[in-house]
Amino acid sequence: MGVFGSTVPVLTLGSISKRWIVPGWRLGWFVTSDPSGMFRKPKVVERIKKYFDILGGPATFIQAAVPQILKQTDEVFFKKTINILKQTSDICCDRIKEIPCIHCPQKPEGSMALMVKLNISLLADIGDDIDFCFKLAKEESVIILPGTAVGLTNWLRITFAVDPSSLEEGLGRLKSFCHRHAKQL
Template identity: 35%
Template structure:
């Protein structure tokens, strides 16, 4: 018998356990900006927003030429062979050769991460995640019922991993260690020695590393290494894509590269192939353009991008170091800077979220509170903003901090009492 009244239909546990903290904050923010000031968004890591970071013409031409071909149908679920061959050649080094059989093409790097976590994780196992770290990692684990455990990064050591703390989180049920390098949100880039030390811990405990390397080679100074090229004994499942280095996050093409010198990941490879079949492959038009993109984009494009990002980082760091209530950390790569809030020097602000909300309402500047990355008392600022907007934002942030400084408020209160 049908019900006489409509009965609410419950969402699934999978949906209920799916939460992206960044999207929740950005999509549901109810704080109104100051209507007298232009709203400055320094919150989202999309380099295409302001028009000052654009993809190179060689990349656009590569896609345009593919429009004249027959890239209209399905491709193999784990990617076109010629695209996988091009990616393999691009990442191959003398120390770490890669073949097309090691490459799986995905719908963006976040999809690559989802597949990797699905391929090794389960409700009985845990995966170690960085803290602070990109919130999507926890979103994927929570959606799948995989336990998230967190290891600390040390801001006083350029956000290196606290290896002793990492060891304390490992046990016999650990499926993998997820490492981000260069880092979102920290803007850090590990030294070769630190990467080798991380690999030593993973080898000691016999666990693979899932390496989020979407910002690979986006290092301002010095060399850039991948875990796959450095590892001799630890299996590495590396995730990358076109989004950041080529400045096209909306094209949604990423990849997984399996580095497995001792054939420990045979079952996992099968699992990755099967998981790629869930959405029957990524965008075939962009896939088909990958060989030409990787072959024709000049080094000057990558160098110019890094020069602009480094300039923005230095500008932000120099300006914010002048604000007593803030302690910026100079980034070494990627597209972000983390800034510590000296909350004991702010009169009426107790949390990073409160700082962000009041900064929006008073100065119309939007930063991300780092509590969504697992780090209370910090904010994250993106570097892909035009220089004039960055300077304006810095001036507004400095004004805001001065107006809320404990010292200023105490002096003001004392002056009023003396009247």
């Protein structure tokens, strides 16, 4: 993205948790390409650095692991990861189509999760997305983030950054749960 820096300032973000698929390893970086100095005038970079200072640092073992992770990860790992995410994205979207109370308006491209709309009116004893997620976790041991957590009431955030067989099993449990709680017509 840095090639666009001569036209517009570019801020590139990266992280261990996303690139290497290790959730919870909150260690990242940002790089600027700003030959015209537009980020310096309003002190954008300094403000971002202050924000990161508030967050605190990652665990010591994560810090110790990073140099080896960066040095020893072969490009094949990233290609394999992209292929698996493509496969699991397809599985997720296909299985969601089989569940009447859940709708996926947009197939994800370049992510590890998708947002789906939950139609509460098709469910008998579910009040909202939070109620749905709590009951799903209790009854099926499947954890999905309620959309309310990211400001979207009656949406769900489903992560598909898992091996395909585990995803198939989890989505099968989700489907069973939805059928069990469906309103009887």
